[in-house]
Amino acid sequence: MTKVLVPSGALGLNYDQSALMRGLDMKPDIIAIDGGSTDSGPAYLGKGMSKYSRSSTKVEWQGLMEARAKAGIPLVIGTAGTCGADSTVDWMLDITRDIADELGQSIKIAVLRSSQDPANIADAFENGRVTPLQHAPEITRDTIQGCSNIVALAGAEQIQAAINTGADVIIAGRTTDTAIIAALPLMQGAHAGGAWHGAKIGECGALCATNPQSGVIMIDFDGDGFTVTPLADGAKASPHTVSAHMLYENSDPNILYEPGGYLDVTDAKYVALDDTSVRVTGSKWTTAPYTVKLEGASLAGYQCISLVLLRDSHYVKNAQKWADDIGEKCSAKVADRLNLNPTDFNIELRLIGENASFGTLETRSVDAVEIGVLGIVTASTDALANEIGKILNPYLLHHPLTQSEEQPTFAFPFSPAEISRGAIYTFSLNHIMTLDDPMDAFALEVHDIG
Amino acid sequence: MANLGSIVGKVRSKNAGPFWLTVDIFCETPQAYEQVVSSLPTKTIADVFRVNESVVKRFDLSELNVVKFSLPRPEIQGSMADRDMHGASWAALISEIPV
Numbered sequence: 001m002t003k004v005l006v007p008s009g010a011l012g013l014n015y016d017q018s019a020l021m022r023g024l025d026m027k028p029d030i031i032a033i034d035g036g037s038t039d040s041g042p043a044y045l046g047k048g049m050s051k052y053s054r055s056s057t058k059v060e061w062q063g064l065m066e067a068r069a070k071a072g073i074p075l076v077i078g079t080a081g082t083c084g085a086d087s088t089v090d091w092m093l094d095i096t097r098d099i100a101d102e103l104g105q106s107i108k109i110a111v112l113r114s115s116q117d118p119a120n121i122a123d124a125f126e127n128g129r130v131t132p133l134q135h136a137p138e139i140t141r142d143t144i145q146g147c148s149n150i151v152a153l154a155g156a157e158q159i160q161a162a163i164n165t166g167a168d169v170i171i172a173g174r175t176t177d178t179a180i181i182a183a184l185p186l187m188q189g190a191h192a193g194g195a196w197h198g199a200k201i202g203e204c205g206a207l208c209a210t211n212p213q214s215g216v217i218m219i220d221f222d223g224d225g226f227t228v229t230p231l232a233d234g235a236k237a238s239p240h241t242v243s244a245h246m247l248y249e250n251s252d253p254n255i256l257y258e259p260g261g262y263l264d265v266t267d268a269k270y271v272a273l274d275d276t277s278v279r280v281t282g283s284k285w286t287t288a289p290y291t292v293k294l295e296g297a298s299l300a301g302y303q304c305i306s307l308v309l310l311r312d313s314h315y316v317k318n319a320q321k322w323a324d325d326i327g328e329k330c331s332a333k334v335a336d337r338l339n340l341n342p343t344d345f346n347i348e349l350r351l352i353g354e355n356a357s358f359g360t361l362e363t364r365s366v367d368a369v370e371i372g373v374l375g376i377v378t379a380s381t382d383a384l385a386n387e388i389g390k391i392l393n394p395y396l397l398h399h400p401l402t403q404s405e406e407q408p409t410f411a412f413p414f415s416p417a418e419i420s421r422g423a424i425y426t427f428s429l430n431h432i433m434t435l436d437d438p439m440d441a442f443a444l445e446v447h448d449i450g
Numbered sequence: 451m452a453n454l455g456s457i458v459g460k461v462r463s464k465n466a467g468p469f470w471l472t473v474d475i476f477c478e479t480p481q482a483y484e485q486v487v488s489s490l491p492t493k494t495i496a497d498v499f500r501v502n503e504s505v506v507k508r509f510d511l512s513e514l515n516v517v518k519f520s521l522p523r524p525e526i527q528g529s530m531a532d533r534d535m536h537g538a539s540w541a542a543l544i545s546e547i548p549v
Contacts (some may be wrong), residue, residue: 036467038464038467038468038527039535040535040536041527041528042527042528043528132467135469135470135522136469137469137526145463159498183503195493210540222537240514243454243513243514244474244476244514244516246472247511247514247516248464248474249465249466249467249470249472250466250472251466251467251470251472251507251520252507252509252520253509253511253516254509256507265542295468300529300530301530313464346530356533357533357534357539358533358539358540358543360522361496361498361499361500361543362543363543363546364546370528378530424530425528425537426526426528426529426530427469427526427527427528427529430467430468430469
C-alpha cells in the first residue's frame, strides 16, 4: 500500500547505489533517511553542528535528490545535520540549494524547525508541562536557560504537515528516528502499530538484515502490518534479524514511546515470505496525551588535553602511582600559582593500556608493553584550561617516581604537547513536554527554488 | 570456568539515549540461553557496574534466545567523567564474566 525506501541508517554512512536503483524500480512512495542522533555525544547539539563532513553529506544527498527526481516522489531527511537544531537545518538547506542549482532542479523544499527558545521551555517547566523521564537529571529554570541548544523531537504529525505542503524535499530538524518513516503510511491509512513497528525496524536501514552495511531497504506498509525487504545483493532478512532489531538502542525490547502514544510489539508475529523478506503483523499502537521529548545540551567547561607515552618498564609497572603523584603535585602547584580553589579546575590522568575504558570498574590487569597517559584538564575558560595544561606539561615530560632516581624523559607524540579541545558540553535534559497541538513547538516553512 | 562470551554468540552494549545503557546477550541456541538464564543473576550484572540490582531492568526473551539488561548509564553520555561515547565497550567487560 505505502512503500518507504530507506537508503541507510544515516546520511553520511553511505549506501549501495545499485540497491537504491533496485528500490526505485519497485516504485516507492517516499524516500526517507535519518540525519542524526544523540549517539555521537552532546557537543554536536551544544554547538549546533553536524558530525559528518559537508562533502560526504553533499555527495550522498545529491544521489538521493537525483533518485527523488527520477521517481517523482518526496524525499525526507529527519534530524538533519546530526542534532537537528536550526543551525544544522540551515546547513542542510544550503547544501540542498547548491545541489539543486548544480543539477538545474526546480524544487519545493519544506523546512521543519525543531529548535526551542530556552525561555519558553523554562516557562513550560514552571507550568508543569515539562516532566522528567526515568533517570532524568534534576533541573531548574536556570538549567534550561543555560542550554546552548534545545530541540524537541517531532513525531509523525509534523512530518505529515510538511508532506501536505506538496514539497519535493523535506528537511526536518530533530524528529524521532521513526517519525519520518511512519508519517506517510499513517496518512494513507496503514495499520498504526505496523507503521510504527516497521519504522523502528527500518530506522537503521539494513541493520535489521544480514549485510547491515549495505544500507538500502524497502518497507511496504498495509492495513495489517508491514513487509521489510533488504535490497543489496546478498542481504537477507529473517524473522530473527528483524525481531532482534527492536532490541537495538532501546531500553525496553517491546515498548517504544513516540509523540502521541506508544508501540507494543509483545504479540507481533514475524513470518519469512522467502529468504529475503519478512512480514510482520500483530503490533499494537496505544494513543496517549501528546508529548514530545526534549534534548538539551549546555556548556560544561573547557578542556586542554595532552598525550604522553610511557615505555620504560619501571614506569609502565608503576604508572598509576606516577599518575596519582603528578595529579596531586600539579593540582597543588596550579592552586598556588593561579590562586585557585581545588574545585575551580580538574586534572585527570587516564592510563591507556591499563584501565582507560572502565577506570576502577576494570577487572583485568596484565603487564603492558607501554602505557599512554591522557592528561585531561578541565576549567571554566579556554585560557585557563590551556594555562593549566602548560603547568602540567613539565610533569608529563620529566616527573620521576622517586627523588633518588635520574630524571626521566617521556615520549610526546606532538608539538605543541597540549591540545586545546575548546568548549565541552553535557546533555542536560531527559524530559518530555506536553503540547495542545503537535505543531505548537515546531515551525514549518516552504522554499520554492530554481 | 567459562566466560560468558565463550558460550554465547555475541554480547552487545549500546546507549539507549544519553541516559541509559542497554546490554543484549545473543545466546544463539536454546541450550546457551537456558545456561545464561540459570547462571547469570541480575546481581552479577549490577556488580559489574557497582550499582544496586534494583536499577537494572532484565528481559529474558526466549523466542530470540536473548537476555537483555538495561540500566542508567554509569555516567551521562559525553559528560566529563564518561569514557565511552557510544557505550559499546562494556560488552567486553560483560563477556568476561565467569559463568
